[in-house]
Amino acid sequence: MTTIQDVAKQAGVGAATVSRVLSGKGYVKQETRERVTRAIEALNYTPNEMARNLFHGKSGIVAVIIPELSHPFFSELVNAFEVSLCEVGYQTMVCNTFYEKNYELRYLEMLRRQRVDGIIFGAHTSLASEQYQSLQRPVVGLDRKLAETVPYVAADHEEGGRLAAEELIRSGCRNVVQFGEVEDSVITPSSQRHFVFRKVVEAHGITCASYPKQPNYSAYNTYQESAARLFEEHPDVDGIFGTDLYAAACLQYALAHGIRVPEDVKIVAYDGTYITKFLHPEMTTICQPIRQLANEAVRMITEMINVNEIKENKVILPISIRRGNTTT
Amino acid sequence: MTTIQDVAKQAGVGAATVSRVLSGKGYVKQETRERVTRAIEALNYTPNEMARNLFHGKSGIVAVIIPELSHPFFSELVNAFEVSLCEVGYQTMVCNTFYEKNYELRYLEMLRRQRVDGIIFGAHTSLASEQYQSLQRPVVGLDRKLAETVPYVAADHEEGGRLAAEELIRSGCRNVVQFGEVEDSVITPSSQRHFVFRKVVEAHGITCASYPKQPNYSAYNTYQESAARLFEEHPDVDGIFGTDLYAAACLQYALAHGIRVPEDVKIVAYDGTYITKFLHPEMTTICQPIRQLANEAVRMITEMINVNEIKENKVILPISIRRGNTTT
DNA sequence: TTGAAAGCGCTAACAT
DNA sequence: ATGTTAGCGCTTTCAA
Numbered sequence: 001m002t003t004i005q006d007v008a009k010q011a012g013v014g015a016a017t018v019s020r021v022l023s024g025k026g027y028v029k030q031e032t033r034e035r036v037t038r039a040i041e042a043l044n045y046t047p048n049e050m051a052r053n054l055f056h057g058k059s060g061i062v063a064v065i066i067p068e069l070s071h072p073f074f075s076e077l078v079n080a081f082e083v084s085l086c087e088v089g090y091q092t093m094v095c096n097t098f099y100e101k102n103y104e105l106r107y108l109e110m111l112r113r114q115r116v117d118g119i120i121f122g123a124h125t126s127l128a129s130e131q132y133q134s135l136q137r138p139v140v141g142l143d144r145k146l147a148e149t150v151p152y153v154a155a156d157h158e159e160g161g162r163l164a165a166e167e168l169i170r171s172g173c174r175n176v177v178q179f180g181e182v183e184d185s186v187i188t189p190s191s192q193r194h195f196v197f198r199k200v201v202e203a204h205g206i207t208c209a210s211y212p213k214q215p216n217y218s219a220y221n222t223y224q225e226s227a228a229r230l231f232e233e234h235p236d237v238d239g240i241f242g243t244d245l246y247a248a249a250c251l252q253y254a255l256a257h258g259i260r261v262p263e264d265v266k267i268v269a270y271d272g273t274y275i276t277k278f279l280h281p282e283m284t285t286i287c288q289p290i291r292q293l294a295n296e297a298v299r300m301i302t303e304m305i306n307v308n309e310i311k312e313n314k315v316i317l318p319i320s321i322r323r324g325n326t327t328t
Numbered sequence: 329m330t331t332i333q334d335v336a337k338q339a340g341v342g343a344a345t346v347s348r349v350l351s352g353k354g355y356v357k358q359e360t361r362e363r364v365t366r367a368i369e370a371l372n373y374t375p376n377e378m379a380r381n382l383f384h385g386k387s388g389i390v391a392v393i394i395p396e397l398s399h400p401f402f403s404e405l406v407n408a409f410e411v412s413l414c415e416v417g418y419q420t421m422v423c424n425t426f427y428e429k430n431y432e433l434r435y436l437e438m439l440r441r442q443r444v445d446g447i448i449f450g451a452h453t454s455l456a457s458e459q460y461q462s463l464q465r466p467v468v469g470l471d472r473k474l475a476e477t478v479p480y481v482a483a484d485h486e487e488g489g490r491l492a493a494e495e496l497i498r499s500g501c502r503n504v505v506q507f508g509e510v511e512d513s514v515i516t517p518s519s520q521r522h523f524v525f526r527k528v529v530e531a532h533g534i535t536c537a538s539y540p541k542q543p544n545y546s547a548y549n550t551y552q553e554s555a556a557r558l559f560e561e562h563p564d565v566d567g568i569f570g571t572d573l574y575a576a577a578c579l580q581y582a583l584a585h586g587i588r589v590p591e592d593v594k595i596v597a598y599d600g601t602y603i604t605k606f607l608h609p610e611m612t613t614i615c616q617p618i619r620q621l622a623n624e625a626v627r628m629i630t631e632m633i634n635v636n637e638i639k640e641n642k643v644i645l646p647i648s649i650r651r652g653n654t655t656t
Numbered sequence: 657t658t659g660a661a662a663g664c665g666c667t668a669a670c671a672t
Numbered sequence: 673a674t675g676t677t678a679g680c681g682c683t684t685t686c687a688a
Binding site: 003005016019023026050 | 664665666667668
C-alpha cells in the first residue's frame with residue numbers, strides 16, 4: 001500500500017503538505033498543490049482510514065444491536081438506521097444477539113475498545129443496568145430503558161395499546177386475545193401496550209386473554225403454532241391483537257379453517273412492517289414510526305458522541321393506526 | 329482513556345510486558361503476570377482496537393453491500409452474513425446502495441481506504457467491470473458477476489427457472505406471465521432463470537409474457553400496481569412466476585377479485601423468504617439457499633483476505649422447490 | 657524474563 | 673508556504 005510518505009517523496013514535498021492538500025486546510029501554493037495532486041494520481045494513493053481513526057480517536061462507526069436482523073421489524077429499523085447514520089457521516093455495524101446475553105456483553109465491549117463510537121441498543125436485553133451505567137460512553141436505547149443514565153427513544157406504546165383496544169371495541173368484539181404478557185417490564189417500554197390494551201378493553205366489559213410471545217423469531221413455526229393453539233383453546237375469540245407476524249399467522253389460520261375475517265374474528269396487528277400490506281384482507285395495523293425512531297436515536301447518539309452529554313434522556317414518538325379490512 | 333502505558337506504569341513494568349500478558353505470547357514471570365493483571369483490573373483497562381488495527385494493517389470488518397436492507401431477501405441474506413462472518417471473527421458493516429451508482433463507488437472506496445478488509449457485493453451494480461478489476465483486493469460477488477477476476481457465488485438460477493416452469497407445466501397452465509426481463513444479463517446470474525423459464529414453458533407450447541421488475545423496492549405500491557396491471561392486461565393468465573413479493577401481491581389481488589388460487593391461476597414464487605410461509609394458500613416457492621450462499625461467500629472472502637488469491641472463481645449452489653397450495 | 661525503541665500511517669503544532 | 677517532528681496506542685524485534 002502506498003502511504004502519504006510515498007506521495008510526499010514523489011512530489012518532492014513533506015508529508016504535511018500532502019496532508020494539507022488532502023484536507024484542503026492550510027496554505028498550499030497553487031503550483032505545489034498541483035504537483036501533489038499529480039503524485040497522488042500517479043501513485044493511485046488513498047489515505048489509510050485506520051491511521052486517521054487512531055489519530056482522531058474515533059472510528060466513525062456506530063453499532064446497531066438487535067436480536068435478529070431477519071425479523072422484518074428489525075430489518076426495517078436497521079435499514080432506517082443505516083440511512084440516518086449515513087447522512088451524518090457514520091457507518092453502520094450490525095450485530096445480532098440472537099437473544100443471548102453473552103453476545104450483548106461482547107458488543108458492549110466493542111465500545112470500550114473504541115471499535116465503535118457509539119451503540120444503539122435495540123436488543124432484548126438481560127444485563128444488569130449497572131453494566132450500562134458503568135460505561136460512561138455513548139449508548140442509546142431503542143425501545144429499551146437500559147439504565148437511568150442511558151437515554152432512550154421509543155414509540156408511544158401506551159397510545160398504541162389504546163388505539164388497538166379502541167379499534168376492537170369499535171368493531172364490537174367481546175372476547176379478545178393478545179399476544180404478549182401483561183407484565184410491567186421496567187426495561188421494555190413496548191410491553192406497556194399490553195397493559196393498556198387489557199385495561200381499556202376490560203373497562204368495556206370485554207374478556208381479555210393473553211398468550212406469551214415466543215422470544216425467538218427464527219423458528220418460523222412458532223407463529224403458526226401459537227395461532228393454532230389460540231384458536232383451539234379459544235374457539236369463541238372474536239378479536240386478536242399481536243405483532244405483524246402473529247397477526248399474519250392468525251389470519252392465515254382463520255382463512256385455512258373457514259373462520260371469516262373480519263366477520264367472525266377481527267385482527268389488529270402491531271408494528272406495521274411491509275407484510276401487513278401484502279395480505280388479504282388487508283391488515284389493520286398499529287404502525288411504529290420506524291424512520292423517526294431511527295432519526296431521533298441517531299440525533300441523540302451523535303450528540304452524545306460530540307458533546308458527551310445529552311439534555312433529554314427520553315423521547316417518545318407518536319404512533320398511528322392504519323385501517324385495513326381485518327376490522328370493521 | 330487509559331492506555332497500555334498507564335497499565336505499565338501502574339504495574340512497574342514496560343509496555344511490552346503488558347502486551348505479552350494481554351496476548352499470552354512470550355515469556356512472562358508468573359509474579360509479573362499477576363502484577364500486570366491486577367493493574368489492568370485496577371485501571372479497568374481495555375486495549376484500543378484502532379491502534380491494533382493500524383499495527384496489523386487490518387480492520388477486522390467486512391462490508392456487505394446490498395441494494396436495500398429492508399427487502400426481505402436482503403435482510404435474510406445479511407442476517408446470514410452476520411452469522412457467518414461472526415463465526416470467523418469478522419464484524420459486519422451493512423451498506424445500502426439504494427440502486428445508486430455513486431453509492432457503489434463510495435463503498436468500493438472504503439476498501440481502498442482499508443476501512444474494511446473485504447467486500448461482499450450483493451448490490452445491483454452498474455459500474456464498469458474495470459473498476460472492480462483494477463482494485464486487486466478481496467471482493468466477492470453475491471449473485472453478481474462483477475468482472476472476470478472477481479469470484480462470485482450464486483444459486484443455480486437456471487435450475488430455479490426450470491423448476492418453476494415445470495411446476496406450472498405440471499399444474500396445467502397454458503398462459504403464463506413472469507416478472508422479470510428475459511435479457512441475458514452478463515452481470516446478474518439470477519436473470520438466467522427468466523431465460524430458462526421461458527424456454528422450458530414455450531417448449532411445451534405455453535404462452536409466456538414478461539413483465540418488467542421494478543428496480544426499486546421501497547415504493548411498496550409498485551408490487552400491487554404491477555399485479556393489477558398484469559391481471560388487467562392478461563385476463564386469461566393462469567400461471568404466474570415472480571419473486572416473493574410479486575407473487576404475494578398477485579395472490580392478494582386474486583383473492584380480492586374473486587380469482588381462485590390455484591383453481592383459476594397458479595403462482596410460483598422465487599426466493600423463499602419468510603413471507604411465503606405466512607400466506608393463505610401457502611405459496612409454492614423456489615427457495616434460494618441463503619445460508620449456504622453466505623457461508624460460501626464468507627469462505628471465499630476470508631481466503632482472499634488471508635492468502636490474497638483464490639482457486640475457484642465461481643460457486644453455484646443448488647436450489648430447491650417448496651410446494652405449497654398455489655399450484656396443484 | 658524484561659525494557660527500550662522503532663514503526664504502523666496519519667495529523668497538527670511548531671518552526672522556518 | 674512548507675518541512676520537521678511529535679505523537680495517537682499498540683506490537684514486535686532486538687538487546688540486555
